Amino acid sequence: TYSTAPEANKSLGSIELLGQKYPTDDWTNITPKIISKLGKNLHVTKNHPLSHVRQCIVNHFYRTYSNRVGNPLFSVYDNLRPIVTTAQNFDSLLVPPDHPSRKKSDCYFVNQETLLRAHTTAHQAELIAMGLDNFLVIGDVYRRDEIDSTHYPVFHQVDGVRLCTTEEVFQNVKDSNKLSIFEHRGVESADKQACHSLESVKIMEHDLKQALVGLAQSLFGKDIKYRWVDQYFPFTHPSWELEVFFNNNWLEVLGCGIIRQEILQKAGTVDRIGWAFGLGLERLAMCLYSIPDIRLFWSTDPGFLNQFITDDVNKAITYKPVSIYPQCYNDISFWLPQDTPYCSNDFYDLVREIGGDMVEQIMLIDEFVHPKTKKASHCYKIVYRHMEKVLSQEEVNQIHKQIEKAAAEQLNIVIR
Ligand code: FA5
Ligand code: MG
Numbered sequence: 001t002y003s004t005a006p007e008a009n010k011s012l013g014s015i016e017l018l019g020q021k022y023p024t025d026d027w028t029n030i031t032p033k034i035i036s037k038l039g040k041n042l043h044v045t046k047n048h049p050l051s052h053v054r055q056c057i058v059n060h061f062y063r064t065y066s067n068r069v070g071n072p073l074f075s076v077y078d079n080l081r082p083i084v085t086t087a088q089n090f091d092s093l094l095v096p097p098d099h100p101s102r103k104k105s106d107c108y109f110v111n112q113e114t115l116l117r118a119h120t121t122a123h124q125a126e127l128i129a130m131g132l133d134n135f136l137v138i139g140d141v142y143r144r145d146e147i148d149s150t151h152y153p154v155f156h157q158v159d160g161v162r163l164c165t166t167e168e169v170f171q172n173v174k175d176s177n178k179l180s181i182f183e184h185r186g187v188e189s190a191d192k193q194a195c196h197s198l199e200s201v202k203i204m205e206h207d208l209k210q211a212l213v214g215l216a217q218s219l220f221g222k223d224i225k226y227r228w229v230d231q232y233f234p235f236t237h238p239s240w241e242l243e244v245f246f247n248n249n250w251l252e253v254l255g256c257g258i259i260r261q262e263i264l265q266k267a268g269t270v271d272r273i274g275w276a277f278g279l280g281l282e283r284l285a286m287c288l289y290s291i292p293d294i295r296l297f298w299s300t301d302p303g304f305l306n307q308f309i310t311d312d313v314n315k316a317i318t319y320k321p322v323s324i325y326p327q328c329y330n331d332i333s334f335w336l337p338q339d340t341p342y343c344s345n346d347f348y349d350l351v352r353e354i355g356g357d358m359v360e361q362i363m364l365i366d367e368f369v370h371p372k373t374k375k376a377s378h379c380y381k382i383v384y385r386h387m388e389k390v391l392s393q394e395e396v397n398q399i400h401k402q403i404e405k406a407a408a409e410q411l412n413i414v415i416r
Pocket of ligand 2: 252255
């Protein structure tokens with residue numbers, strides 16, 4: 001594992017991650033801060049709020065789907081390696097080669113073929129190919145993204161998959177022996193894929209939506225306001241998002257849909273239709289426990305962690321901020337490089353590396369192009385706030401100086 005200077009180690013040509021060695025190349029963009037999150041497994045850490053929410057979700061699926069003798073239908077995978085191939089994360093899910101989600105600026109790459117999974121859906125095809133038909137995958141996912149109170153480069157997802165045979169889909173329909181989940185010579189429409197019969201899709205859609213609304217109600221109460229929004233994913237059709245009305249806002253909780261039949265066929269399953277969903281644990285936990293900032297999930301402060309100690313995952317807990325320390329701001333303006341590529345996410349990662357969790361938010365507050373020199377300039381406001389103590393402006397200025405210096409050295413920018 002490398003600790004301080006990623007560039008130096010890149011030239012060695014390999015990194016060790018979770019006990020395995022990986023070659024590096026010019027796609028490598030994982031940073032030491034991100035590497036330090038590997039193996040933390042907050043979602044299975046006893047008494048951690050993310051672990052409570054995970055347990056509530058698993059319980060809901062165990063309760064909702066059981067076999068004839070009362071045992072759960074769903075199996076749970078919560079310790080699959082977060083280091084995956086581009087084939088797992090993208091190709092197996094029919095994400096086209098030029099899709100923007102594959103970009104180096106959006107994912108943490110170990111090398112050109114290997115990345116930290118950007119969603120737990122990365123394991124869907126492999127588990128279906130193993131013969132599983134009802135399962136949940138729970139784990140940490142990694143995305144290069146903006147920085148604010150609801151975005152962190154590591155978060156946790158739960159994916160669910162359910163595959164059904166013709167008999168299972170129509171089990172509650174009388175005289176259903178003429179019904180099939182497939183339709184030959186069908187056409188794709190907004191409602192269904194070409195190969196599926198409309199009646200099977202509608203039954204699966206109903207089952208999926210009922211399971212997910214039931215989940216939202218079991219977490220937030222029977223009276224929640226929710227709505228379904230049409231969505232697009234390369235791996236499902238039709239697709240939807242569930243939004244829940246929370247604190248006067250519509251909050252996107254999950255994405256879902258009917259699995260593309262091509263994925264099932266490639267995995268060797270030809271006699272079933274399936275649904276799938278993916279949701280974010282932090283979003284749910286922030287609402288459920290009134291946790292105001294996503295960085296808090298990584299806090300090791302007992303003032304945070306002790307508030308979630310309970311043997312009853314269904315217990316209502318409202319997080320009480322230990323104390324809120326004041327923010328400090330500093331702006332940084334620079335000329336972008338003219339001959340090398342620049343993206344804001346590179347700058348965000350650099351700020352995270354140096355400022356760590358003291359950085360609460362980064363905002364691009366001004367950009368312009370000089371009319372004569374054609375040089376482009378960005379100005380960012382960096383908001384600093386420590387979760388556990390008061391920061392002095394002097395401390396902040398020092399970190400800010402280090403950020404300016406590192407940005408000039410590593411990103412080829414020129415401080416104005
Ligand atoms: C996906 O990741 C799809 N894999 C979900 C899916 C699975 C769709 C299977 C269909 C079938 P999306 O990028 O929208 O989709 O993320 C899914 C959920 O993760 C979101 O609804 C949200 O709850 C959560 N999420 C996404 N980005 C973030 C983020 N930056 N911070 C916290 N939670 C996030
Ligand atoms: Mg989404």
